[in-house]
């Protein structure tokens with residue numbers, strides 16, 4: 342059974358059909374990548390899946406459950422974590438604090454228990470910390486554990502955001518342009534991290550990415566979208582060779598000139 | 599410089615990360631306990647005011663500093679706390695239950711108001727809460743059975759295990775009473791900050807969208823934070839009523855709300871220390887200014903008696919300078935000073951150069 346099914350998903354902003362009747366499925370364990378020119382609606386698809394946007398039409402099914410009407414704050418709890426295109430970390434907190442906030446969907450204590458810091462709160466804190474430390478080990482972030490986000494280099498912040506997403510122990514992770522703004526070396530590292538997430542953690546990855554070298558290297562399947570519509574679906578090579586995809590990119594370039 | 603060796607997660611989970619840290623606070627507590635015996639009754643009163651404003655400041659800090667929701671109406675919650683506390687005491691409730699009830703009542707009032715306020719932010723929230731502060735003045739007059747109408751209410755003396763406590767008769771006892779309440783609230787606050795609830799508040803403050811994506815029910819977090827903030831401020835109001843001995847509709851004017859906000863900004867938004875530092879400034883600055891004024895009047899040819907608005911002007915100037923040169927408030931200065939002492943003589947000048955932080959609106963572009 343597919344882990345994620347998107348059926349006829351659409352959202353309109355006034356007259357703009359940002360996402361227009363898009364359907365696809367993501368199988369367990371695969372790296373599924375969405376590509377497309379700027380403004381194609383890729384981030385909007387992510388915002389729809391994480392329920393930050395209300396779809397105009399369509400259905401989203403995750404793990405056999407219809408989540409089209411689920412509130413956004415319940416999405417992390419069912420096993421979908423994400424990162425943002427323009428890093429959305431908690432700038433005034435340390436890396437460790439950020440990852441602990443990433444555990445929020447797994448919290449077991451209520452505010453008055455927290456206020457009294459009952460023994461069960463301490464137990465929960467230890468458990469959260471143990472899992473967060475596993476993530477820190479996995480992404481080799483130990484050197485930055487107690488550093489404030491505000492002072493970290495861009496590449497590290499990107500990684501911290503992924504670490505925060507992993508802290509919630511997701512089944513599916515949505516990565517919105519994980520390699521944008523990274524150097525060539527950092528992009529290669531990112532490819533390793535994504536492969537590790539898939540192979541070592543058994544995670545399913547849904548990714549938006551422009552860097553075709555990264556896309557071809559890690560993706561199981563690729564979906565190309567333009568102007569809110571799906572253009573082609575297949576392996577990275579198939580999609581890159583598709584005449585409609587080439588036209589969408591070239592057409593876009595002509596518009597820029 | 600001190601390096602802390604951590605060998606258990608509990609090092610980070612505990613309130614005090616090591617013995618030295620604990621010792622510092624033990625010394626501070628000792629100083630607070632001894633203080634009333636070394637200063638005059640007048641200054642015991644002033645110090646009690648510092649405690650009460652610290653408490654009120656902590657309340658506002660929770661919502662403004664740690665949850666990122668500005669409130670220009672917290673005097674209204676001091677009023678609710680004060681009136682409900684006195685009304686209960688005058689109906690025969692003992693001090694402690696009346697105090698707890700006043701906190702609960704103010705918290706519930708806050709929770710009720712937080713629902714509609716939760717959808718607002720920035721300037722709209724500021725205006726809405728400001729309106730609250732104005733409305734409460736009228737409510738205080740109209741709700742005569744509870745508030746005593748225009749005349750207001752007098753604070754009865756506090757009976758505490760056979761001990762009669764009032765601020766003039768037994769200033770030290772009243773000081774210790776306020777200190778106890780402040781310590782209990784401070785511990786509860788610190789507990790919140792080291793647990794999921796407090797972290798969810800910080801998340802709401804720093805990025806609502808990722809807070810939601812991580813599973814934080816944002817409206818609910820805002821409501822809990824606002825209610826707790828109001829409850830703490832309500833407790834401060836109740837203690838203030840005993841400190842002032844009488845309260846009426848003029849006790850909690852809008853100016854108090856604004857002063858309270860200035861207090862937490864000057865002290866340092868986003869740190870508990872800030873509420874305490876700010877309280878010292880708010881309580882002791884007018885005193886210092888008037889002392890400076892009389893010194894200048896008698897020892898120099900200038901006569902400042904002709905400028906009645908001086909206190910407010912100097913206060914405003916300090917705030918302005920603070921926001922320009924040290925946006926992290928007195929707490930920021932304190933951190934720098936502490937680091938300087940710890941690293942002496944290795945401190946480098948550029949060490950605390952601020953990394954540019956962006957306003958949310960800038961970041962969205």
Ligand SMILES: Nc1ncnc2c1ncn2[C@@H]1O[C@H](COP(=O)(O)OP(=O)(O)OP(=O)(O)O)[C@@H](O)[C@H]1O
Nearest residue numbers: 354357359377378379380381382383384385386426
């Ligand atoms: N909240 C919104 N309100 C109005 N229009 C929106 C909103 N969000 C997205 N859009 C529009 O939807 C379209 C798709 O935007 P989206 O951010 O999904 O593009 P993208 O494929 O992620 O592009 P990029 O590669 O630049 O990130 C754009 O025309 C954008 O202006």
Ligand SMILES: [Mg+2]
Nearest residue numbers: 383384385426
């Ligand atoms: Mg995008």
